[in-house]
Amino acid sequence: MAEVELSAGPIEYQDTGGDGPVLLLLHGVTINGSVWRNVVSGLRADYRCVTPTLPLGAHRTPMKPEADLSLRGMALLVEEFLERLDLHEVTLVLNDWGGAQILLAEGRTERIARVVLTACEAFDNYPPGLPGRVLDLVLRVPGGTALLMKALLHLPPLRRAPGAWGWMSKRPVPDEVIRGWFRPAATNAEIRRDLAKYALSVPPRETLLDWAWRMRSFDRPVLIVWATEDKLMPLEHGHRLDTLFPNASIVEVDGSYTLVPEDQPELLTELLREFVPR
Numbered sequence: 001m002a003e004v005e006l007s008a009g010p011i012e013y014q015d016t017g018g019d020g021p022v023l024l025l026l027h028g029v030t031i032n033g034s035v036w037r038n039v040v041s042g043l044r045a046d047y048r049c050v051t052p053t054l055p056l057g058a059h060r061t062p063m064k065p066e067a068d069l070s071l072r073g074m075a076l077l078v079e080e081f082l083e084r085l086d087l088h089e090v091t092l093v094l095n096d097w098g099g100a101q102i103l104l105a106e107g108r109t110e111r112i113a114r115v116v117l118t119a120c121e122a123f124d125n126y127p128p129g130l131p132g133r134v135l136d137l138v139l140r141v142p143g144g145t146a147l148l149m150k151a152l153l154h155l156p157p158l159r160r161a162p163g164a165w166g167w168m169s170k171r172p173v174p175d176e177v178i179r180g181w182f183r184p185a186a187t188n189a190e191i192r193r194d195l196a197k198y199a200l201s202v203p204p205r206e207t208l209l210d211w212a213w214r215m216r217s218f219d220r221p222v223l224i225v226w227a228t229e230d231k232l233m234p235l236e237h238g239h240r241l242d243t244l245f246p247n248a249s250i251v252e253v254d255g256s257y258t259l260v261p262e263d264q265p266e267l268l269t270e271l272l273r274e275f276v277p278r
Contacts, residue, residue, distance in 0.1 A: 004081065008064060008077055009062065009063035010061050011054070012053045012059065013051060013081075014051045015085075016049045016050075017048060021091065021278060022087050022088070023043065023093055026052070026078065027051075029056045029057055029198070029199065030057040030185060034180060038266075039261050046273075054078070055067070055077075056097065057191065057195035057199075060184050062193070069194055069197040071102070071126065072102055074198060076108075078092075078099075083111070090111050091275075093115075095260060096259065097120060106214070109220070114222065115221075115223070116275065117223070119233045119260050122237045122240070123212045123240065124208045129167065139195070145185065145195065146192060168257055170229070170255065170256060171263050212244070216246065223251070223275045224238050224241050225260060226251075226253065227253050227260055227264075228256075230258050231258075238250055253268075
């Protein structure tokens with residue numbers, strides 16, 4: 001695990017290195033870069049895979065108290081990360097969290113060659129679905145976040161409950177992996193502070209839809225990979241994105257919920273290999 005100091009604080013990341021095409025693989029809220037482990041294992045021989053852990057609640061080191069961890073601020077951290085690592089011709093790959101789409105809306109795409117949107121937040125679906133609304137509510141209750149994260153850390157049945165984490169993946173995530181996701185927020189009040197700063201920063205619906213509409217100016221290749229059984233990210237959003245971008249294609253994936261890298265890693269690996277030239 002490497003680390004880079006950004007304006008908000010230290011960001012941990014894994015980098016397979018090499019001189020192959022660069023893929024920047026981003027994760028969702030209360031998840032870290034390990035969600036991509038099964039995809040990276042199938043790509044690392046030919047691609048440089050970079051998986052940062054953004055300050056979305058599963059990061060191990062708190063950010064600076066004054067850090068801008070708003071939805072837009074988090075997107076700008078992605079841009080800063082690309083600059084600090086001096087990455088070029090990057091394939092930006094999103095899953096679950098959709099905030100980095102703001103870079104497309106604002107034309108901050110100098111280093112981005114193509115984009116893969118994998119069952120992620122889009123349009124006004126922030127936070128996504130029932131679990132997103134529950135998290136938003138819990139974050140507003142004093143002590144609620146600590147209680148929830150400790151319960152998710154120590155009570156495996158809760159992770160598979162319908163309407164909660166059971167809607168994130170069809171396959172159970174290995175215990176050692178998911179404990180690594182929940183432990184930071186369960187044990188560190190400053191991590192919970194960072195999570196709350198992000199999750200409670202979602203702007204009005206009008207702003208979200210304006211950002212989405214402005215993305216149509218991005219004319220480089222876009223691959224949309226959407227899970228047909230996703231209960232958080234509507235399939236209709238995948239098709240709307242397909243018509244929004246001038247150079248897009250869409251692939252529907254069966255047998256998966258939101259976390260396609262967990263449920264269908266082999267298929268997603270092959271789709272990335274087909275989409276990103278070597």
